[in-house]
Amino acid sequence: MESINKPILKKSGCGIYKRVIDITFFKYKSVSMKKSYKSGCAVLLLLTSLFSKTGMAQAESQAAAKPDYTKVYRYCLDGDVMSALRVLGEGGYKLSRQDSIFKTRFESRFKGATDHSDYIGSRRSPIDGLLGIFQSYWRKSLLDNSGNYDTALLNNLFGFLQTTYSPGKQLFFNNDSLDRYLGRYISSLGLHTTGLGKTGRLYDLLVWGSEKDTTYSFTLNREKISSRVMLMDKFVTLGWEEYATLDKYYPGGWATDTALYCVKKGYDLSSEAFLISYLAHESRHFADYKLFAKLSSADLEYRAKLTELSMAKETLFKLLSSFINNANAKSNNGHSIANFCVIRDLSGRLFKTGFEADISKWKKLRIKKVNRVASKLLRSTTKQLLRIGRTVEKYISVLCGFYDSPFVILKTKTTQKNVRNSAHQI
Numbered sequence: 001m002e003s004i005n006k007p008i009l010k011k012s013g014c015g016i017y018k019r020v021i022d023i024t025f026f027k028y029k030s031v032s033m034k035k036s037y038k039s040g041c042a043v044l045l046l047l048t049s050l051f052s053k054t055g056m057a058q059a060e061s062q063a064a065a066k067p068d069y070t071k072v073y074r075y076c077l078d079g080d081v082m083s084a085l086r087v088l089g090e091g092g093y094k095l096s097r098q099d100s101i102f103k104t105r106f107e108s109r110f111k112g113a114t115d116h117s118d119y120i121g122s123r124r125s126p127i128d129g130l131l132g133i134f135q136s137y138w139r140k141s142l143l144d145n146s147g148n149y150d151t152a153l154l155n156n157l158f159g160f161l162q163t164t165y166s167p168g169k170q171l172f173f174n175n176d177s178l179d180r181y182l183g184r185y186i187s188s189l190g191l192h193t194t195g196l197g198k199t200g201r202l203y204d205l206l207v208w209g210s211e212k213d214t215t216y217s218f219t220l221n222r223e224k225i226s227s228r229v230m231l232m233d234k235f236v237t238l239g240w241e242e243y244a245t246l247d248k249y250y251p252g253g254w255a256t257d258t259a260l261y262c263v264k265k266g267y268d269l270s271s272e273a274f275l276i277s278y279l280a281h282e283s284r285h286f287a288d289y290k291l292f293a294k295l296s297s298a299d300l301e302y303r304a305k306l307t308e309l310s311m312a313k314e315t316l317f318k319l320l321s322s323f324i325n326n327a328n329a330k331s332n333n334g335h336s337i338a339n340f341c342v343i344r345d346l347s348g349r350l351f352k353t354g355f356e357a358d359i360s361k362w363k364k365l366r367i368k369k370v371n372r373v374a375s376k377l378l379r380s381t382t383k384q385l386l387r388i389g390r391t392v393e394k395y396i397s398v399l400c401g402f403y404d405s406p407f408v409i410l411k412t413k414t415t416q417k418n419v420r421n422s423a424h425q426i
């Protein structure tokens with residue numbers, strides 16, 4: 001058992017298991033790791049040092065316009081590198097040294113007939129040959145959105161595994177078989193992978209050298225919650241997004257039905273952002289999947305966000321601001337609905353008003369008080385859900401459209417009945 005900085009959370013080594021957002025954003029249970037291993041929960045695409053290198057450039061050439069990096073990266077992550085190249089080539093600005101370096105590197109990777117960057121050389125590993133196949137596929141697909149190079153990739157993988165990996169002679173030409181033998185081949189070289197799956201429209205390849213199986217646990221409202229987290233390190237490749245953005249963006253993690261997978265270099269493991277907004281949030285989800293197997297996304301997010309607000313100290317007001325700014329009761333997105341309901345319900349308890357959008361009022365409250373009230377609200381919601389039954393599907397989200405005051409929601413038997421009825425109607 002090893003302690004970490006935050007008193008409320010403790011972590012322990014967790015036996016022998018095998019195998020990071022927003023995370024956050026979907027129900028892991030229904031996610032097939034192979035096909036969709038990226039967590040929707042913020043964790044997914046991790047902003048690394050996106051603009052840090054260009055910060056100096058801004059200072060150097062304040063008067064000059066700069067390439068629009070936001071657009072460049074957005075196009076890249078959209079899989080449309082031609083448009084990114086066009087933005088970079090637009091001109092009309094004076095390039096700083098840093099801009100120049102970036103442009104040269106980007107163009108050397110994407111502008112010519114072949115990749116002249118040192119992509120493979122800079123990450124030498126036993127899978128150079130395999131990575132070369134993906135590199136070529138990614139490059140073609142990113143530069144030609146009208147083409148589909150999937151079949152060519154699968155053919156190349158088939159040939160590669162048959163000739164390079166002796167058990168691959170038993171390979172069949174279908175995705176399941178390719179996935180299985182690809183995984184075995186990579187494992188045979190002492191490396192880990194997610195297997196053959198897509199990120200967005202492109203087949204991806206994520207391969208790493210080491211992983212540490214860790215269980216984090218904490219107690220909230222006398223309920224012990226724990227999560228298995230695989231902290232992955234020594235990546236050979238983080239896939240096509242990393243390739244397209246010159247390492248600036250990459251998946252921060254994903255989840256399976258048994259564990260969270262976290263790209264270690266993307267996080268400060270002792271920060272609240274990791275321990276509370278990622279770990280406690282995701283742990284709440286894992287616990288809720290067991291408690292309430294059919295609960296809707298908005299309800300799950302509601303409970304995970306209350307968990308965050310029950311524990312956050314230095315990030316508390318930042319979280320509240322973010323929930324206020326991204327609240328929408330009528331959204332299709334569970335996060336936006338949950339943001340609205342969390343703020344509405346806490347406003348009722350703390351200010352005796354409806355949705356309080358003025359963050360300066362929140363900042364006058366004591367952090368501990370917000371923690372305590374959020375924790376109480378979470379506990380009371382749990383009781384209500386248990387009363388309705390473990391198969392409850394919707395609760396908070398159903399109420400969103402009908403009630404302004406949290407006091408109506410959680411108290412009377414009549415309300416409870418209404419909840420059940422409404423849930424059935426929807």
Ligand SMILES: [Zn+2]
Nearest residue numbers: 024025041304
């Ligand atoms: Zn979530």
